[in-house]
Amino acid sequence: MKPLKTKRFVILAMMMTLLLLSLSQSVWAFSDTKSDPNEAKILELQKLGILSGGKDGAFQPKGKLTYAAGITMIVKGLGLNIDNIRFIKEPKVSDSFPKMKDDAWYANTFIIASLNGLEIPRDTDPSAIMTREQFAHHLMKCVLKKGDFAFIDLYVMLKDEKEVTPAYMDSIQKLLITKIAQLDSKEKFNPKAAITRSDAAGWLYGAIQFVKNTPPIPPVEEPEPFPLYDVKLSVKAVNADVNEVTVSAQAPNPGYGLKIGSITFEGDKAIVQVVPVYPDKDKMYPQVITEVKAVTYVASGFKPVLAETGASSAGSAGMIDGGGTSSSPAGPDAAVSNQ
Known part of the structure; x- marks a missing residue:
């Protein structure tokens, strides 16, 4: 008798499953689509x-x-x-x-x-x-x-x-x-x-x-505008072989700084690329115009010029501002320093 009861139970379970499926489909399906x-x-x-x-x-x-x-x-x-x-x-x-x-x-x-x-x-x-x-x-x-x-x-x-x-x-x-x-x-x-x-x-x-x-087009990140302005370059002879090159700029507050990013050479020119140093985001700074500087030393056989930064400057980009000798970026043996 046990096998017979088991068989009836299986048949009943199958019937209930089919009934639930049909009910499920009727619940979801619209009647006129x-x-x-x-x-x-x-x-x-x-x-x-x-x-x-x-x-x-x-x-x-x-x-x-x-x-x-x-x-x-x-x-x-x-x-x-x-x-x-x-x-x-x-x-x-x-x-x-x-x-x-x-x-x-x-x-x-x-x-x-x-x-x-x-x-x-x-x-x-x-x-x-x-x-x-x-x-x-x-x-x-x-x-x-x-x-x-x-x-x-x-x-x-x-x-x-x-x-x-x-x-x-x-x-x-x-x-x-x-x-x-x-x-x-x-x-x-x-x-x-x-x-x-x-x-x-x-x-x-x-x-x-x-x-x-469909993946959307990734947003194009616009470069941040150069935050410093009135960028100037001045040259002072250290000796017959080396010149001191100072780049200065005006910053919105004392949290900013300036450093020499790179120096590249094209013919007799040494192109000085400056990089802004940004304020610490966790600190508050007084909104006071502040002068910032960076200094490097270059061989006197090259003429220092500023690379384009997008910042406003006292003269045309790439021209020496200030005095003296038409000196120049560091040659292969020149030292670079920032301050």
Whole structure:
């Protein structure tokens, strides 16, 4: 009898598993997206909690998309937020969009979208139907908030290009280049047509995947401006073979310093490169203009000149300031010292 009971238990367990799987699928799947071209993308967005249907479990993929629903999809799907902004006064949606109510379900979404520059017109009616070009523009503006992406230098020809609002064309081109959106069989974009909920979901899914899989261009670090000014070079003979070269500059406060970075030789010239010394970040300094200096010694057979620093100087860069002998940077045997 024991083997029989075991067999029944296994069969019962399998039936329960199948029932749970079917229930799980029915919970996730919309009731009206089967055979829709964007069915798989809609299901993924639903699993992520980005899309939800009505009380009857329908998504209405062929239905038209309102501005309220469209902007909510975009902001929620691409994770836009205003967490890094601190407000003196709490923002209200009616401050930016007079036709919207502050207690409406979409209010916070439009505040986020506005502060992130999605370029939503001030007179937007949240119940208005979004066109394909409007959704395309706001979606691409949101994508560009996620990073500085490189796009192929390509222009996609549209048979209905004249119907596109010029301000939206760049966004449409980027969507087409990245394959997030496609033209129809007649090579038209149909910019003024209402976007369906299915197409909006498909584009949103494509945008999410693009952001996820495309590394943005690394930011270019701009060199810090030379913090010292009125840079001067003076020469004094030590003896017949060696000259003392002093470079001086004005600094914003006593925390700065100056040192000789390098000396290079071109013909009879010794080019002196100076480097600023920056203040200790953990210390406070009085904001008093301070003169800083660096000294080096060069062979008298070379003429010392200043290398370009980008700083202002008393004369032209590369010219000796001050006196005396037209002396010069350190030759191979000369010593270098900083002070």
